[in-house]
Amino acid sequence: MAASGVSVGNxxxxxxxxxxxxxxAALRTIPGAEAxxxxxxxxxxxxxxxxxxxxxxxxVVPLENSVEGSVSVxxxxxxxxxxxxxxxxILLPISFALLVRPGTAIEDIKTVSSHSHAQPQVRRWLAxxxxxxxxxxxxxxxxxxxxxxxxxxxxxLAGEFAAARYGLVPLVTDIHDVEGAVTRFxxxxxxxxxxxxxxxxxxxxxxxxxxDHAGALLEILQEFAVRGVNLDHIQSRPTGDGLGHxxxxxxxxxxxxxxxxxxxxxxxxxxxxxxxFLGSYPRADGVRPQVRRGTSDPExxxxxxxxxxxxxxxx
Numbered sequence: 001m002a003a004s005g006v007s008v009g010n011x012x013x014x015x016x017x018x019x020x021x022x023x024x025a026a027l028r029t030i031p032g033a034e035a036x037x038x039x040x041x042x043x044x045x046x047x048x049x050x051x052x053x054x055x056x057x058x059x060v061v062p063l064e065n066s067v068e069g070s071v072s073v074x075x076x077x078x079x080x081x082x083x084x085x086x087x088x089x090i091l092l093p094i095s096f097a098l099l100v101r102p103g104t105a106i107e108d109i110k111t112v113s114s115h116s117h118a119q120p121q122v123r124r125w126l127a128x129x130x131x132x133x134x135x136x137x138x139x140x141x142x143x144x145x146x147x148x149x150x151x152x153x154x155x156x157l158a159g160e161f162a163a164a165r166y167g168l169v170p171l172v173t174d175i176h177d178v179e180g181a182v183t184r185f186x187x188x189x190x191x192x193x194x195x196x197x198x199x200x201x202x203x204x205x206x207x208x209x210x211x212d213h214a215g216a217l218l219e220i221l222q223e224f225a226v227r228g229v230n231l232d233h234i235q236s237r238p239t240g241d242g243l244g245h246x247x248x249x250x251x252x253x254x255x256x257x258x259x260x261x262x263x264x265x266x267x268x269x270x271x272x273x274x275x276x277f278l279g280s281y282p283r284a285d286g287v288r289p290q291v292r293r294g295t296s297d298p299e300x301x302x303x304x305x306x307x308x309x310x311x312x313x314x315x
Contacts, residue, residue: 020142020162228295259300
C-alpha cells in the first residue's frame with residue numbers, strides 16, 4: 001500500500017468523528033479494527049477524501065437509517081468525485097441517551113443538540129419530555145456531546161458510550177421513538193479487485209439518466225426486472241446541474257459476478273448516460289436472494305452456448 005501514499009504500518013481508517021460517534025462504534029465491530037489506526041474526521045466528505053488522497057486505507061461512514069432513510073451526503077459523495085467502492089456494510093442498533101453535564105436536572109434543559117439524522121428518531125420523545133427545549137443540529141452526535149461539555153448546549157442526544165469521553169452523565173437512556181431502529185454503515189476503499197461472491201451479496205450503483213423523460217425510471221427498472229434481479233433500494237437525487245437532472249442510487253440483490261446481475265448492469269449502461277459501480281459486498285444480514293427459474297448462472301451459460309451454436313450454423 002506504500003505506493004498509494006498510505007502508511008506501511010497499521011492500516012489507517014477514517015470515520016465520521018469526533019470520538020464517541022455511532023460511526024466509531026460501527027467501526028469497532030469490524031474484524032481487524034483493533035489493529036487499525038482509527039482517525040476521526042469532522043465530516044463524511046473529509047473521511048472519504050482522505051481515502052481518495054491515499055492518506056487512509058478505508059473510511060467508515062453512515063449510509064442509511066431504518067427510520068430516517070438514506071444519508072444524502074454519503075450518497076452524493078459516493079456519486080461524485082474520484083470513484084470509491086463499498087467493501088463491507090455494518091448494521092448497528094441505535095438507541096440514544098440524553099447526555100448532560102454533572103448536576104444538570106431535566107428541568108434545567110433549555111437547549112438540546114444532535115446530528116440532523118438523530119432528531120427525527122426521537123421527535124416524539126422530545127415533544128413529550130422536553131417540549132420547551134430548542135433543538136440544534138451538530139456535525140455528529142458526538143460533536144453535540146463535545147459542545148455540551150464546552151457549555152454551548154445543555155444536553156446532547158448521543159450514544160450512551162460517548163458520556164465518559166466528554167465528561168458527561170446519561171440523564172436518560174434507551175431513548176427512541178421506534179423500537180429496533182438500525183443504522184447501516186459502509187466501509188469504503190479505493191477501487192480494486194472485487195471480492196468473490198458469498199451467495200448473500202448486495203451490489204450498489206449510481207445511474208445517471210440521459211434526460212428527464214417519460215419512462216426514464218421504467219427503462220432502468222426493466223433492465224433488472226427482465227433478468228430476475230430484485231432491488232433492495234432505489235432513490236433519486238439531484239445532480240446539482242439544474243432542475244430535471246437526476247441520478248438514481250440503486251442497490252440490488254446479488255453480486256456483479258452473477259450472470260443475471262452482470263447482464264443487468266450492462267443493460268443499464270446502454271440506456272444511461274453514465275453508471276458508477278459502487279461495489280458488490282456481503283450483506284450484513286446474510287439474506288440470500290431468491291433466484292427465479294431461468295436466471296441462474298448455469299441457465300445464462302446454457303443460453304449463451306445455444307446462441308453460439310446458432311451463430312455457427314449448428315442448429
